[in-house]
Amino acid sequence: MNNPHIGSSFDDFLAEDGLLPESQAEAMKRVIAWQISEYLKSEGVNKSAFARLLGTSRSQLDRLLDPANTSLNLKTLSNAAEAMGKKLELKLV
Incomplete structure (x- = not known):
């Protein structure tokens, strides 16, 4: 029997x-x-403070x-990365 899904x-x-x-x-x-959640935990930053840092709302x-x-x-992702001291890399492959 040949199964077309074997190897896929x-x-x-x-x-x-x-x-x-x-x-x-x-x-x-x-x-x-x-x-982002791990960053908030490791740095002891609460959501409200991080939202202010991003210039956005808590919601x-x-x-x-x-x-x-x-x-x-x-823009939101880039702002979050910058606030965490990181950079956003996006590429199409």
């Missing part, structure tokens, strides 16, 4: 169903939210920290 990747499976871009966006957002910061919310803009 999970990305191939998601692409077949049209779910790959959404899955990749959510995975990236989860990593970003985790990195906007909560959306940034929500792993399931993939609606972000690059």
Whole structure:
């Protein structure tokens, strides 16, 4: 028996169903939210203070920290990276 799925990747499976871009966006957002949360914990910065540092509201910061919310803009991400002493790198590969 020949199984056409043997040797294929999970990305191939998601692409077949049209779910790959959404899955990749959510995975990236989860990593970003985790990195910001870890920064807040390690530096002892509360959400309100970090939101002020970003020049945004606490509710906007909560959306940034929500792993399931993939609606972000690059300015918000860039501001967050700068506030953490990091830089945002974005590339299409």
